[in-house]
Amino acid sequence: MSELVFTNVTVRFGHHTAVDDVSLTVPAGQVMGLVGESGSGKSTLAATAVGLRKPTSGHIRADGKVQMVFQDPYSSLDPRMSIGNSIAEAMPRGTDKKAEVARLLELVNLDPGRATALPARLSGGQRQRVALARALAGHPRVVIADEITSALDVSVQGAVLNLVRDLQRQLGLSMLFISHNLAVVRYVSDRIAVMKAGRIVEEGPAGQVLEDPQHEYTRELLAAAPRRHTRLEAS
Amino acid sequence: MRRLTVLRSPVGAASAVLLTILLALAIFAPLLWGDRAAAINTDALQQGPSADHLLGTDQLGRDIFFRVLVATRLTIGLALLATVIGVATGLVLGSVPSVLPRWAARIVTSAVNIAVAFPGLLLALFFAVIFGTGTIGAALAIAFAITPSFARLTQTLTASVSGRDFIAAARVCGVGRFRLLTRHVLPNIAEPLVINATLAAGSALTAFAGLSFLGIGVQAPSYDWGRLLGEGLNRIYISPAPALGPAVAVVLAGLAFNLFGEAAAAGHRQRSHRAATLAPKTTSAPADAGLLTVRNLHVSFPGGITPVRGVSFTVHKGEMIGVVGESGSGKSLTALAVSRLVEHPGTVTADTLEFNGKPLDRTPDRELGTRLAMVFQDPTTSFNPTKRIGRQIAEVSEVHQGLGRGAAARKAVDRLDAVRIPEPERRAKQYPHEFSGGMRQRAMIAMGLMGEPQLVIADEPTTALDVTVQREVLKLLARIRQDRSAAVLLISHDITVVAQTCDRVLVMYAGRIVEELPTDELFTAARHPYTTALLKAVPDLDTDRDAPLAVIPGRPPEPGEIGRGCPFAPRCPLADDQCRTEEPELTTHRQDHRVACWKSETELAGVR
Secondary structure, eight states: OOOEEEEEEEEEETTEEEEEEEEEEEOTTOEEEEEOOTTSSHHHHHHHHTTSSOOSEEEEEESSOEEEEOSOTTTSSOTTSOHHHHHHHTSOTTOOHHHHHHHHHHHTTOOGGGGGOOGGGSOHHHHHHHHHHHHHHTOOSEEEEESTTTTSOHHHHHHHHHHHHHHHHHHTOEEEEEESOHHHHHHHOSEEEEEETTEEEEEEEHHHHHHSOOSHHHHHHHHHSOOTTOOOOOO | OGGGGGGGSHHHHHHHHHHHHHHHHHHHHHHHHHHHHHOOOTTSTTOOOOSSSTTOBOTTOOBHHHHHHHHHHHHHHHHHHHHHHHHHHHHHHHHGGGTSOHHHHHHHHHHHHHHHTSOHHHHHHHHHHHHOSSHHHHHHHHHHHHHHHHHHHHHHHHHHHHTSHHHHHHHHTTOOHHHIIIIIIHHHHHHHHHHHHHHHHHHHHHHHHHHHHHTSSSOTTSOOHHHHHHHHHTTTTTOOHHHHHHHHHHHHHHHHHHHHHHHHHHHHHHHHOOOOOOOBOOOOOOOOOOSEEEEEEEEEETTTEEEEEEEEEEEOTTOEEEEEOOTTSSHHHHHHHHTTOOOTTOEEEOSEEEETTEEGGGSOHHHHHHHEEEEOSOHHHHSOTTSOHHHHHHHHHHHHSOOOHHHHHHHHHHHHHHTTOSSHHHHHTSOGGGSOHHHHHHHHHHHHTTSOOSEEEEESTTTTSOHHHHHHHHHHHHHHHHHHOOEEEEEESOHHHHHHHOSEEEEEETTEEEEEEEGGGHHHHOOSHHHHHHHHHSOOTTSOSSSOOOOOOSOOOOGGGOOSSOTTGGGOTTOOHHHHHSOOOOEEEETTEEEOOSOOHHHHHTTO
């Protein structure tokens, strides 16, 4: 099967330790949500999994290809390249690129006829779907989604989250889903890991982590997450 | 289409015409007048200007006017050749470091950096000596003189593009370094490079003329403008025309290239940076009293784009009002208009725009500076990184309240304490980078508290902050309102944030308020289909995980796309013909509850 396993991964930038001895397993065919605040090392950990950054120590094992979807759909697509070409670029040699591009665009609910469009013609939500299609083009077994909805309008975010969930189930992908938004992570994840200052402070099944948090910091995050029916009074 | 924007400016159009004429001359002049320019006439040696010979003749009696025209081809051709070689070499030197192994890249980069330190003309003279006198030598000399600055430019641009996510994305997809360079990097830096190449062609032309003039460029019997200028100069006191003719040609051609490049660059800058300056315009009419009264506010930009289209609301003393909307809904521009910060070419108009009972455009800056505080989204860019936090906060009181330096500094420390920054005295002496994001945002609020604000406008004050910090900042705003009875206008894309803190909510869509209601009723009695859809579409900690999220099809319209009818109609499940043709007004549904929707209560109940 296709697990993604981080074993004692440490990443240092000079004296700063961004990721501190992290061991984490994304189980095959499941979604691992990773929450934490900015600077907690979430994105750095993700970068090591796709080889954008080398860990200072420790190692990462993935069975099968790992692909990544980035946060900002406005900068993650080459503005001078048609979306079809961007997707085709990620395909293995010898694929029938045209047909495959059409299939992938259809998979992410976009009109295959738009393959020749430049990213500027697309809205943020559509661009993020193209980015998702590109990530799927290399037939990955593991996908890393790094804050993929935080640059989107709230009315569009839901459609992308639904799509991610559908595709993950349909294709049996293993997924590391990173977000600072606990509500979003809760919605898509089977398990949740909480990261703070480079370390994983808590990890477990989503329901358990949310309902019975063990670590002080998880409780703090849960308390801080905005809820509809509680009013925030002046302290 | 985009390339033609150059031609829209007068300078761009004039230089384009000039360039076209030059190119036409370069192509056709030798064919048409080559013979006349070469014809030796021993009866008319070194004559001055006449009807037969407009610029006179040279020492062999050849017509200088035609020689200038014919020389266009060689002059422009050589300038372009030198530019092409120079730019191409520069491009290679500038981009190979991204393909080479690190140690080799470092050597190339250092070599370029050293070469950049030498003045271009000095390099050209140096290379001219090495390559020997003659046309090819001079062309290479000028080409290599251009090279270093181009290599450097390419490096800088490449570096800026390489940091973008799409490069990382391509790398993750397994795209090789060479393909990354040719397919992703170069196309994205082409525009500034082409512009600079045009400018470089202008300098190459004048530099070439200089070399020929000095005798180390084009050699007889070939001739370019520089050489003609040199020949004419010998007798400039007897007859100036033979020297002035080629001189004017050099100047005109140099100008044509440079101005065209400048115009293209200006067009490029305009596209990549659309900003605006100040021109508030308000007309006032009586309105019911409130701290802030806004009636029929419009903010428009040239080109018929009106992102805020008739917004009316009232903020009462000590009230906390939330404005919710997505990007492009006009919520931020509304806030900017209220604080008089809409920049040119944006124009603000309103039937009423009153703060504290006075028309806003007649409120003196000093009063506005102390009574109204603004908190922006990104606390990192709101502070000057080179000045201490305490100093920057104190300045507000020095400018607006005429406090002395010492008194202002003490007040700043007091206000930092008020926003619960620990050890305010020590913190006041620190620089912005020593503060965390949440602390900077609190310091920003402290700055607003230096006056006696009656209204705090906070535009997405917590969007850039972590959730735990977000809660602290929101609590702080609530406390300011409690302790100082200041009103707060909180602008946010996050409906849950607003629901938690505000008394009333204004929901904006496509430049208008579509619903206004008390926060208590938000989850029970919201009527507008957009509001109800938004509430369902955003997941929170109580959302059902097993059901798919509710989705609003389509996307919010851009300010330029708003046409007839209700702007939400294309995404609305209830839309009918009336919705698509007539835009509903915001009407009072019940006390404290206004809605802009054609649908009746029973029809709306179906989608809730």
